[in-house]
Amino acid sequence: xxxxxxxTALAVIFGVFASGATLAQDRLDITKPEEALEVQRKFICxxxxxxxxxxxxxGTMYSRVxxxxxxxxxxxxxxxxxxxxxxxxxxxxxxxxSVSRExxxxxxxxxxxxxxxxENPWTGDTVKVVHVANDPVNxxxxxxxxxxxxxxxxxxxxxxxxxVFTSFNIPLFYKNPLGGDYQDYVGGTYHAMEMFNDYAYxxxxxxxxxxxxxxxxxxxxxxxxxxxxxxxxxxxxxNYTVTIGARVNTAEDIPEPLLSEMKASYPKFLAPPPxxxxxxxxxxxxxxxxxxxxxxxxx
Numbered sequence: 001x002x003x004x005x006x007x008t009a010l011a012v013i014f015g016v017f018a019s020g021a022t023l024a025q026d027r028l029d030i031t032k033p034e035e036a037l038e039v040q041r042k043f044i045c046x047x048x049x050x051x052x053x054x055x056x057x058x059g060t061m062y063s064r065v066x067x068x069x070x071x072x073x074x075x076x077x078x079x080x081x082x083x084x085x086x087x088x089x090x091x092x093x094x095x096x097x098s099v100s101r102e103x104x105x106x107x108x109x110x111x112x113x114x115x116x117x118x119e120n121p122w123t124g125d126t127v128k129v130v131h132v133a134n135d136p137v138n139x140x141x142x143x144x145x146x147x148x149x150x151x152x153x154x155x156x157x158x159x160x161x162x163x164v165f166t167s168f169n170i171p172l173f174y175k176n177p178l179g180g181d182y183q184d185y186v187g188g189t190y191h192a193m194e195m196f197n198d199y200a201y202x203x204x205x206x207x208x209x210x211x212x213x214x215x216x217x218x219x220x221x222x223x224x225x226x227x228x229x230x231x232x233x234x235x236x237x238x239n240y241t242v243t244i245g246a247r248v249n250t251a252e253d254i255p256e257p258l259l260s261e262m263k264a265s266y267p268k269f270l271a272p273p274p275x276x277x278x279x280x281x282x283x284x285x286x287x288x289x290x291x292x293x294x295x296x297x298x299x
Contacts, residue, residue: 033152059243078104095144192224
């Protein structure tokens, strides 16, 4: 991996300057891998470095237990803040990498108040709520115009009626951070599916002068095991989350009650991590483990 090139060199490679000068053409051509990369980057972050993007979302988490009616467990509000850094590789061409951190709060489904504790309707226990505060949530490696096997990057969005739609799914299956030394024998994996859909306007997506999509909206759905802090043990069932969201211009545009809660309890989440952040990604299961360990030390 080569170090970051000068702005002039990147202009030649990308066909654009990070400062905003553009290609001598009317529309980006997604059949060209370098320009497909630019379009993909618009959906993920900004084409300019050191330019944060904020993705706000809200929704509902439900339970699904065989033989029971689904329950509304929580309302949700959250935000992901990110930025991208330019990269270049002699064989794979121009590229970028996103770094981010995210907060998601669990709300009372009737009052929309931020929850500190929750009464488990199955066990009767009152448990401490561990909100999501994942820092960082970074791309593991840069995305380039050409893949590792040399094939060109393609943009697989659907263009229809002046809109652009993208969809991708992430199946998750890995060792549970809360498990023990014998997981390979008795199980103890985190099993989930994350489903994302993005919606944008074709004029913005293909505009070579546009550096960041201002009208991007999205949906996020997750089917997953019980949240660890719910203390459900090995009870049969899953939770599923359905949200909608949109990109907002600045941190101050994050809706309430999330903005006030972030300023009070999660101030660093109002800005993205450093562009060259190389820390290991954090999950909500790791945060729950830390919270449980901290409580045990108090006892």
